[in-house]
Structure formats: structure tokens, C-alpha cells
Amino acid sequence: MRSITFNACGIFALAVAMTIANGKEPERISRDDCHATFLVPNGLEYVEVNGAQISGNNECYIAFRYTGDLKTKSRPNPPSTTDDWRWLTDFTLTVKGESLGDSLAQIKSTEGLERPGMFNLISSEHFQIPGGEVYVLRYLAAKPTKNMLRLNEVEETIFAAGNDSRSVSYIQYTGATMTKKDKNKAALYRSLFSSFNFKNSTTTP
Template identity: 25%
Template structure:
């Protein structure tokens, strides 16, 4: 893994809402899985070695919240997963397929839309905001949802919706669903950091 030191200021909105700017100090190149990205303020990348991967997974990228005690290198799968707050997998799956697996339809001719919920679904989401953004040799789809129907467990946890992030191209992609909660002290800040991370992705490395 090659790290390029530099500074990038990422400002703007998480979908259509206002976000604080995220200044990042290090850009990380991952030629093994064809992506580079800027590590945003608020997250710290974990160095992963000897991680077990499913077939079709090109690499695993893990982050812990900044300031959280971590080891520089964690070899055992269970060890680093316990330290990580967020785990991303770059897979040999086209972007649109990865989005559909997370309930999002990404069409070149229209904004992202949610797949219809099953009639007997215990959770039903409605779309608050959605957008796509061009990335170097790729594309980003973001969607913020609101739960219009929630089971008791989601109500107790204060879970109100999701932030769906999918980046990639026709060859590979990385996707993550971040749950939004009014009872989590990190929900909003982590959502901002994850949005900044996905907006900084560059898929040129794999071409």
C-alpha cells in the first residue's frame, strides 16, 4: 500500500443537507483493488494484514474513529474487526448490481430510487434525498432514507433511517449502509466522514 501525503479540503453537503468541511492529510493508493481515497478527519485507517476474504473481494479497508486506541497492524480477522468501527470491501461487482443489493436502483437517466418494499416488510423506507456524482473512472451514488415503518427494536435504538453509499464502475465497487440514529453520539459525524470518504474515491488505479 502506497500513501501519498497531501491536503485535500472536502466541503459541501451530505446529499442536500449542510455538512462541516473535512480536511484530510493523507491520500491512500490501493493498486491491489484499484482504488485510492482520502482519509477524512474523524476516521483513522487500520492497517490490515492476512485478512480472510470471500471470493470476489479484492481488498478490505477498515477504519476506526480518530482518537480510539488501536494497534498499527492487526493480523487476525477477529482482532481487527473488534477494533474497526467501519469495514469496507472492494468487490468485483458492478456498481449498479451492488446498489441494487442494498435496495437502491441507479439508472444513468434518472436519480437513484429505492426498490419497492415487500407487502409484509417489517421496515419500510422512504427516500429523503438522492444524488449521483462522477468520480475519476467511476461514479458515486448516495441516498438518505427515512424509516416510515419501524419495528420496536428500531424505535428503542432511535434508528431513523439509512445513508446508502455506493461507488465504483462496471468492474468493481465498494458499498456501505450507515444507519442513522438519534441516540448514537457518532451517527451524524460518522455519516459526514463516510460521505467525504466516498466522494474522494478514485478508481483510476485499476485501469
């Protein structure tokens, strides 16, 4: 586990508290501010962010870095802004104080995933987890644009978990044929989202 702290001026210090070794049993993290717990699968390192500014209906941020073969080899120096901590992580999940249904509807609308002629739904999974449920939805661009091909974003997979009070989601962008690295990341996301345990939906923030 890593810890990132910063002051109001946006000056950051990265302190290493402990790292997750390959082969170690997944660590369960409890976040009261997220009203949830989750397991950190091998291949990911949980980064604790202290003092992040929360806005809107966001309840908390959950940050990670890749380890092993997926580890980022180099990282640019972060800018001096209040969002510097994001530069020190590989991806972040935002737990929102909105239902899973509303969150999915917003994602689909924003990304245009179900707009006629844009993307086709090629697979859909739905299963229950403690205190909530998970969706894994894969979409493939019907007519990929040059920009989609250039960015290797022909396929999009939505990983979403939550209940009728809060939700968390992530979109993985890949090419039409997933690379080994893409598949490894997808397996990590699936494992992570499947491990969420949400508190009772009647819990208030």
C-alpha cells in the first residue's frame, strides 16, 4: 500500500508505507467514506490518498498503481495543481452517491454507447455481490472512426458495481483484438469489482 499526502498549496509528498508482493493473499481494504470494502488483487497496488478534495456527489476516490508486468516504467513529474495525486497513480475509481442504474444510464448517454449506429453491445454480464450488484458490458464500435483506430479505442468495456444508493464504475478502452496486457488488465478490473462489498443501501453518507 502506498500513501499520498498533500497540502493546500498543491505540494505533494509520496511516502511508501508498504508494497504488495507477488503471490501475497489479496488485501481487503475498508473505506468508511466509500461505504464499502474491496479486495486488492495481485497485480494492483492500492494507493491511499489523504486530503483529496471531494466535489459534487462524489463520495470518495480509490486509487491504484499496476505492479509486476503491468507496472508503469516511468512517470512524468506532476504539475503543481490540486489534482497532482492523479499523476502518481495509474487509475482511479470514483464512488458516487447515486444509484447504479443512474450511473450506467449517464455513462451510456455521455459515451453514446447505445446511440444507433455508434456501438453494438457484444456481451453483457450481471451478478450479485454483498450489498449490491455488478455489470460488465462490452461494446464494439459499429463504424470505427480514424481517431478511434489511432487511439486503439474501438472496443469499450464498462465495469460497474453498486446498489440503489451509490455506485462505482470504470471504462476500459481497447482495440478490436485485445492484447495480452489488455486481457490482464480486464481480469484485474473484473476481480476488483467482483470483490466490492457495499454497506446496506439505506446507509446515508
